[in-house]
Amino acid sequence: MITMEDIIREGNPILRQVAKDVPLPASDEEKDTLRKMLEFLKNSQNEEIAKKYGLRAGIGIAAPQIAMSKRMIALYLDDENGKHYEYMLFNPKIISHSVENTYLEGGEGCLSVDRDVPGFVPRHARVKVKAFDIDGHPVTLRLKGYPAVAIQHEIDHLDGILFYDHINKDDPFKIPDHVAEEDVY
Ligand code: SB7
Numbered sequence: 001m002i003t004m005e006d007i008i009r010e011g012n013p014i015l016r017q018v019a020k021d022v023p024l025p026a027s028d029e030e031k032d033t034l035r036k037m038l039e040f041l042k043n044s045q046n047e048e049i050a051k052k053y054g055l056r057a058g059i060g061i062a063a064p065q066i067a068m069s070k071r072m073i074a075l076y077l078d079d080e081n082g083k084h085y086e087y088m089l090f091n092p093k094i095i096s097h098s099v100e101n102t103y104l105e106g107g108e109g110c111l112s113v114d115r116d117v118p119g120f121v122p123r124h125a126r127v128k129v130k131a132f133d134i135d136g137h138p139v140t141l142r143l144k145g146y147p148a149v150a151i152q153h154e155i156d157h158l159d160g161i162l163f164y165d166h167i168n169k170d171d172p173f174k175i176p177d178h179v180a181e182e183d184v185y
């Protein structure tokens with residue numbers, strides 16, 4: 001299983017690399033890693049298991065965070081209405097997004113960042129993402145709100161970007177442009 005010891009931290013240059021596309025069909029090893037990434041998220045949100053193994057709760061994880069510079073992400077979260085989202089994706093790509101932006105009032109955190117970095121992280125309010133599922137089938141996702149923010153955080157990891165890169169240096173809590181009231185979470 002994946003534990004916190006497998007998660008690399010800021011300062012490791014792998015987190016700043018642009019990850020490589022996974023040639024499809026993915027290998028059994030790549031698929032196995034992707035399944036383990038989702039399992040890590042589930043474990044990290046299970047109080048008992050998280051405590052036992054010292055896991056920090058995560059709603060998403062990208063392969064570069066376990067030192068594998070390949071375009072693979074997993075997500076495991078509930079949105080503000082309690083709807084559950086669970087994905088294992090190869091080669092996710094944002095193909096279109098809203099003009100409107102959003103941000104989480106509480107800011108963002110990262111399993112690869114062992115400190116609090118306060119500030120608003122501007123994100124697209126809605127995104128359309130094309131990717132391939134674990135079986136290599138193409139999928140198109142239309143996401144808004146919390147899941148949209150989460151997938152943008154993960155796709156950023158594939159491009160060597162960390163959440164705090166987006167925070168306004170001079171004014172971390174400046175409200176991003178083009179944010180509608182209903183898009184703040
Ligand atoms: C807050 C946290 C995350 C995404 C969006 C808002 C993910 C935290 C876990 N990760 O470090 C995943 O890359």
Ligand code: NI
Pocket residue numbers: 109110111112153157
């Ligand atoms: Ni992260």
